Amino acid sequence: MRILHVIWSAHLSGAEKLILHVSDEMVAKKIADQVALVLLTEVKRNGQDKVNSLSSLVGNYKVVKIYKSSRNFLEYVLTIKHAIKDFKPDVIHSHDYRATIGTLVALFLLFGNKPKHVVTVHDAHPFIKRINLKSLVAFVTLSFPDVVIVVSEGVFQQMWFRKLLSKKIKIVYNPYLGTRKLEDLRNTSLEKVIMSKEYDFVFVGRLVPKKHPEIFCEVCSRLGAMCAVVGDGELRAQLEKKYGDRVKFLGFKKNVEDIMLRTKFLFLPSEYEGFGLVLIEAMANFCIPVVTPWIGVEKIIEQGKTGYIVQWEIDSMTQELSKLLHEYNTTAKNLLENFPNHLKNFSLHSYVLEIAKIYETVIGNNSKRR
Structure with a gap:
């Protein structure tokens, strides 16, 4: 063939x-x-x-x-x-x-x-x-x-x-297309993973209007959290000019999964996605996905079990993400334990x-x- x-x-x-x-x-x-x-x-x-x-x-x-x-x-x-x-x-x-x-x-x-x-x-x-x-x-x-x-x-x-x-x-x-072997995830020490986090939130994707990286930057700047943007696109220059002192812009990275492994949450405020492959990649690297409620996302994210869905409003997003960040050390292990079994579907x-x-x-x- x-x-x-x-x-x-x-x-x-x-x-x-x-x-x-x-x-x-x-x-x-x-x-x-x-x-x-x-x-x-x-x-x-x-x-x-x-x-x-x-x-x-x-x-x-x-x-x-x-x-x-x-x-x-x-x-x-x-x-x-x-x-x-x-x-x-x-x-x-x-x-x-x-x-x-x-x-x-x-x-x-x-x-x-x-x-x-x-x-x-x-x-x-x-x-x-x-x-x-x-x-x-x-x-x-x-x-x-x-x-x-x-x-x-x-x-x-x-x-x-x-x-x-x-x-x-x-x-x-x-x-899932990444570098981790899904069958090995159960043998990972979640305590070590939780303690090794460097960033609080990461955005991974093209910097284009439909993915709303400007919302990611605005919410992260309000939180005063350690945040990084991985990706390039038409919005990068203006976002870097406005938020560059509060958000790290890393550009395109081949080792994006290693970055997610060192990050607590993936925050993806997209207007719409066909599937959201990056959500699966995040789970495979014990990075908890947080997304906006686009159609079909509930097939990937089960609220409070494999990630979080936040509503479309900047103040509300900021409050919800602040709460998730504050409670991370006490709630993360419960979510991360669900990822290996959930990823079998992909x-x-x-x-x-x-x-x-x-x-x-x-x-x-x-x-x-x-």
Whole structure:
């Protein structure tokens, strides 16, 4: 089986990390013979994103071919078309709406046998909740592929057209992709973990409006706590200028899990998330997630047992986080003990087998894998 992944991205983030890790697992387990990738060439923003350029990092993974395009959509379509003709995949797997539209146009331009098309929707975009021009385009776009994978119940519930496409939509929760072995977490000394914390709160993610890093910075500055921001993006410069004397801006870090291991709480005040992979990464590193109530988060966070959900209001957030911080030494162990068992629901092994089953079904090979 030959798989071609298509993304509209130039930088390593959650979805891109998922593609690369799953590709490695599929090749290692001989589910896929070869994997290729269509991506965007690097677009520098103030020189800060070069360190996590996808095209420079992808060589560390089992991807045999990379097809690069600029952000010109016509060039992007032609690049996908060339990749299909050159690589001859059995399955094309696109990972966002632009990638899916580009793939559909490229497939339309091809003649003869065409590969099967699988789509993953990674985000719970607010526009998808009601009928409008964008959501109608999304509905039409998702009507053509063979299978549409959504990464959480929350993403599925957001779609006003979910019943119309229910036969082709499959919910497959994202897996943990980090460096910790989940089976080893039970043997960790929680007392030592609690005593080793350096930061009170950490934000991990792209510094973009939908993730509201400005709320993280404002709440942390009011608390006077030891706080760090891990990530880059369009908001970094203005946030660093305003809060740089009270919050540490660490930029993109490859050792982000080590930072979470040294932090008491992950605070993620996102407007919406498709899944929130960083929440799973935090739990695997005994960092308690605190999130705002976006749709579907309750499937990952059980209030007071695997994390906390705080309401949308700065003063209220500040008060709740202050209380959590004050009570950390007495309440942390009870939460941290729940993480190893909860994380069993997000294993990479199970995820790979589920995706492999989808691939095999669409290409007409239903052989079971172990």
